Amino acid sequence: GQSLEQPSEVTAVEGAIVQINCTYQTSGFYGLSWYQQHDGGAPTFLSYNALDGLEETGRFSSFLSRSDSYGYLLLQELQMKDSASYFCAVSGGATNKLIFGTGTLLAVQP
Amino acid sequence: DAGVTQSPTHLIKTRGQHVTLRCSPISGHKSVSWYQQVLGQGPQFIFQYYEKEERGRGNFPDRFSARQFPNYSSELNVNALLLGDSALYLCASSLASDEQFFGPGTRLTVL
Numbered sequence: 001g002q003s004l005e006q007p008s009e010v011t012a013v014e015g016a017i018v019q020i021n022c023t024y025q026t027s028g029f030y031g032l033s034w035y036q037q038h039d040g041g042a043p044t045f046l047s048y049n050a051l052d053g054l055e056e057t058g059r060f061s062s063f064l065s066r067s068d069s070y071g072y073l074l075l076q077e078l079q080m081k082d083s084a085s086y087f088c089a090v091s092g093g094a095t096n097k098l099i100f101g102t103g104t105l106l107a108v109q110p
Numbered sequence: 111d112a113g114v115t116q117s118p119t120h121l122i123k124t125r126g127q128h129v130t131l132r133c134s135p136i137s138g139h140k141s142v143s144w145y146q147q148v149l150g151q152g153p154q155f156i157f158q159y160y161e162k163e164e165r166g167r168g169n170f171p172d173r174f175s176a177r178q179f180p181n182y183s184s185e186l187n188v189n190a191l192l193l194g195d196s197a198l199y200l201c202a203s204s205l206a207s208d209e210q211f212f213g214p215g216t217r218l219t220v221l
Contacts, residue, residue: 004152033209042114042200042212043153087152096204097143097166100152 002026004088004101011107012078020073020104022088032064032071033089033098043087046073075106083108112136114203114213122219123191131186131216135203141165142184143210144176145200153200159184188218196220 004024012018022032031050035043047055049064049071061074075082085105089098115134123129135142141160145153155168159178178184182203188195196219202210 035212042214045209045211048209089152096141096210097155097158097168098145098153098202098210099155100145103152 002090002099004090004099006086006088006101006104008102009105009107011109013109014078014080016078017074017076018078018106020075020086020088020106022071022073022101024069024071024088024090024101026090026092026099028092029066029069029090030092030096031090032062033091034060034062034073035087035089035100036084037087037103038084046086078108080108080110082106114201114211116199116201116213116216118216119214120217120219122221124221125191125193127191128187128189129191129218131188131199131201131218132183133186133201133203133213134183135201136211139203139205139211140182141204142178142182143202143204144184144186145202145212146170147198147200147215149197156186191220193220 033048034046037043047062054063059076064071085103087100087103089100117132143158144156147153157176158166162178173189176186198215200215201213204210
């Protein structure tokens with residue numbers, strides 16, 4: 001089977017740093033993506049890791065360790081607008097279909 | 111440039127009816143994927159189409175079908191609707207395998 005595990009909820013304060021972990025068990029792994037989804041909105045792409053290591057995009061960074069089947073999303077200088085659900089997703093196989101985790105609800109408090 | 115568009119935005123149907131959802135990908139994107147997102151869960155893959163051919167299918171019953179047109183737009187059809195089909199249906203288009211662009215979704219309610 002295929003599964004991705006993330007914490008269900010994380011709470012942090014404005015200006016802080018938060019890390020959202022993701023462990024996965026899949027076949028045909030090509031890469032790990034992260035998506036942000038505000039309540040009622042569409043998922044928006046944040047980052048993609050195909051190789052081990054850290055990818056940095058502004059306040060967001062994402063890390064992958066293929067040998068550990070593990071990745072994380074790091075959000076720095078948290079802002080209130082970062083309150084949303086964050087999904088890790090694995091792509092693999094002959095198609096580029098995404099297999100999503102159950103999501104982490106991030107609440108940023110003043 | 112317009113993003114992925116979907117229609118309708120909201121839809122209410124009764125059990126047993128059928129529904130057709132529509133998606134227009136970003137210009138130049140030839141791949142379209144459909145996902146179902148039930149409240150509180152992550153999106154679940156339903157179909158992927160590339161160049162009008164089905165490239166992948168998720169674990170959904172045959173009541174779900176889709177197609178892609180020569181202009182790369184796509185339709186998702188669901189027959190014999192069940193209460194459990196109530197969900198947000200998302201369409202995503204892509205150029206490559208590393209990033210998919212999602213539309214705003216169609217919120218389907220089955221009564």
